[in-house]
Amino acid sequence: MIKSVSDDQQYIIKSIMELCNIERFDVDATFGNGSFWKNLPCPSYCFDINPQKEQVLTYSSDALPFDNEIIKSFMFDPPFLTYIKEAREHNSIMAKRYGGYWSYKDLEDHYKKTIKEAHRVLVKGGILVIKCQDIVHNHSLHSTHINIFNWSQGLFRLKDMFVLTAKNRIPIPQKGGEAKKTQKHARIYHSYFMVLQRI
Numbered sequence: 278m279i280k281s282v283s284d285d286q287q288y289i290i291k292s293i294m295e296l297c298n299i300e301r302f303d304v305d306a307t308f309g310n311g312s313f314w315k316n317l318p319c320p321s322y323c324f325d326i327n328p329q330k331e332q333v334l335t336y337s338s339d340a341l342p343f344d345n346e347i348i349k350s351f352m353f354d355p356p357f358l359t360y361i362k363e364a365r366e367h368n369s370i371m372a373k374r375y376g377g378y379w380s381y382k383d384l385e386d387h388y389k390k391t392i393k394e395a396h397r398v399l400v401k402g403g404i405l406v407i408k409c410q411d412i413v414h415n416h417s418l419h420s421t422h423i424n425i426f427n428w429s430q431g432l433f434r435l436k437d438m439f440v441l442t443a444k445n446r447i448p449i450p451q452k453g454g455e456a457k458k459t460q461k462h463a464r465i466y467h468s469y470f471m472v473l474q475r476i
């Protein structure tokens with residue numbers, strides 16, 4: 278029985294592939310260092326704006342070198358961080374590893390454009406998987422997974438949603454004992470894999 282919650286992203290990706298009858302993803306548009314595919318077949322086309330591996334082509338996920346409606350499956354794992362001052366200072370390891378945006382509006386623009394591009398290149402019924410995480414930015418919670426649901430309306434239907442729980446998180450250094458007094462939002466310990474089917 279495939280479950281919707283796990284702390285193992287390989288389990289989640291493998292489960293999505295099984296449920297959607299995907300033997301090998303056609304596209305990974307944000308390949309990074311390819312950790313998604315450690316024990317799974319590497320996608321046929323791998324892209325990244327800033328490639329770290331030889332087999333990866335330099336393209337932006339919102340402008341891919343494909344004709345309309347020829348791709349069956351599309352993986353999109355964009356940065357989820359925005360660089361407020363504290364995040365830049367304290368999350369520098371995360372930011373270096375995964376990239377980020379200068380504002381939530383920049384994040385929104387990139388996500389919306391890529392959802393549109395995925396809709397253009399995917400066949401009807403094709404699968405777009407988006408890994409995302411909600412964030413607290415400028416003292417507000419931005420529920421990115423709900424936003425993605427809204428941004429994809431009319432283009433995709435939500436087929437499945439998995440929750441990846443974090444085994445551990447990079448600690449944010451706190452000044453003295455002020456952490457509890459100043460904390461306003463729960464620290465986020467989970468991310469999502471949204472499985473969207475092209476309409």
Ligand SMILES: C[S@@+](CC[C@H](N)C(=O)[O-])C[C@H]1O[C@@H](n2cnc3c(N)ncnc32)[C@H](O)[C@@H]1O
Pocket residue numbers: 306307308309310311312313314324325326327328336337338339354355356357374375376387
């Ligand atoms: C969270 S990481 C992806 C991690 C990847 N799934 C892995 O397994 O290693 C986000 C990636 O998106 C890439 N990226 C950022 N903006 C992009 C864009 N416009 N088009 C394509 N890739 C982009 C970054 O270079 C980074 O490698």
